[in-house]
Amino acid sequence: MIDHAELISEYLDDRITAARFDDLQTVLRSDPALRRQLLDRAVIDQHLREPISLTTGSESDDSAWWNGYNEVDSQSPAHHSWRWQPVAAMAALICLVGLIGLITTTTNSPQQPAPAAVQGPSAVALLTNSHGAVFADDSQPTSLGGRLSAGPIRLVSGTAQVMFDSTAVVDLVGPCEFEIVGPNRGQLRHGEVRAFVPTAASGFTLATPHGSIVDLGTAFEVTVDPPNDTIVRVIEGRVAVLDINGLNRNFLAGDEVSLNDQGIASVRQNLLIVDVESNSGHEYTIEHHALNEDAPAHSDRNYQWNGLDDSGMPAALHGADYVRTAMSDKNKYDLHVTVTLSRPARLYVFLSDRCPVPTWVTEQGFVDTGWKIGLDAAAGGKPLAIGPGQSIDVPYTIWAMNVPEAGRVTFGPVQAEPNPQAGTYGIAATPLPENDETTGLSKPALQPQ
């Protein structure tokens, strides 16, 4: 007797013989339950391929077995919940927005009847994605594809993505209190949002207690911490910021503006690394103009970058923007870290001398500078030392590439095989000198936005 489940496995694993394939087709034609079994198996395959991480309560869990599956998870599964990573969802959403942009630019607008599933008269946006989202109330639909009316959205935790009818997309990060004001306008009362604004939605306006931000194309991030301040970070393109006094100033990618109830409190400009994303559950943070001796190296360890000897770290790196990466990701074999650069830059990656150079490093276009930097990891219980050449535990080799235009560059995993000696790489960037032809660095593989 034929084992149908085995037949389905052979088919999906692409190892079925022609004769067995004919058998499968024959039984599938006559057996709806078996067709359903085949589809169910495909659903499992599909979901297993998607990025999933394990979380405990509201914070990311270091013991995610996808990341360290060869280790026994010592925590009780009862306290765990699964969530799908926001990165993939954001990519899907950006893809969707791109498609909509395509419609906008490639089709006419013939008059047709409105769709049968009509929304309320004040619906002006769509809930396009959510991840572990917990809403404070049910005043708005919480299911994907739900039409959102003008009014407040109170997100207790998780993330939710709202696409305005203008096609502007706002990613809400809980806890957050946001209000949909109109088809191309929102208000952030508290918390953090990221706005991605395609050309069609240029003019998207986000009000905060301390002023307003008008997007003039592309992307920005806003954090509101009432009653203190509003921080606006321009990731791409240009925004106009209107402060509480009515003063209007334009800011460009790489600018960070702080607003309070007095007006514009401070401006930092020419920030090079303006965004970092990863498929990790761990934190990746940007430190601007901050790479110097004793700079904290990782977000999850009390380690420091230092020069290998008394001469210090390479002078070119002093004051560089850098990313505090997560040491806990050293065994995450599908790690992706994407940095967004506001302008041309020389991008550096520090690779531990204790493990082989990952193939993506040279494939991306990085070249070995021959420079070194050291990690003071306070090994063996000794205290962190101060200054270069003191207490270096692991030497790292510095690789670099020139990135000739603003955009995104993605870094891969630390290693492909288990290696307890490995360490997560460091990332840094410095401005690319104009007309620089002396470096010999090869042209990078850039992923333009």
Added chain:
Amino acid sequence: MTEQKRNELFARHWVKAQPVVMTYLLTILRSASDAEDVLQSAALKAATKIDQYDPERPFMSWVMAIARHEAVDHLRRHRRDRLVFAPDLMDQLAADAELLTDQMTDRKLALAECLEALVDRSRSIIAMRYRENLSIQKMADRLSMTPNAIYVALHRIRETLARCIQDRLTPPQEKTGD
């Protein structure tokens, strides 16, 4: 229909349809990368043809027909050597896949719970295959097993997951017959 309405219409429907279309494409193409390529081209085709969609009819059927057409076109151009389902069976599977529309999220959540219930070794095997994308031969080398034993192990684990998911999605009264 205004441009804005058209955009809304597509976005609203596509968010819900995409996982089911992907399941269907994986079923008939088997290769995840092929399925993703065809999913992209189907989305593009649907977006540009949204004017031709009759809102009185199910969006899922309309977009599934587009996906099927794109998949056949892909197979014709790239995969002449593969064993491919006959057209009538592709149609049957498309119709069956549409019935999954309202269950995708529940299935995903159930899978997450069922993964947690697996023993460590089974989870390691699944992670090697789906997270590291290791070949069967590499998995066999790493685990000191034969390739055939790996296939058998994967088959059993996936069957375990399938039963677990089914169990979690079946209401208690149906399970007990009460």
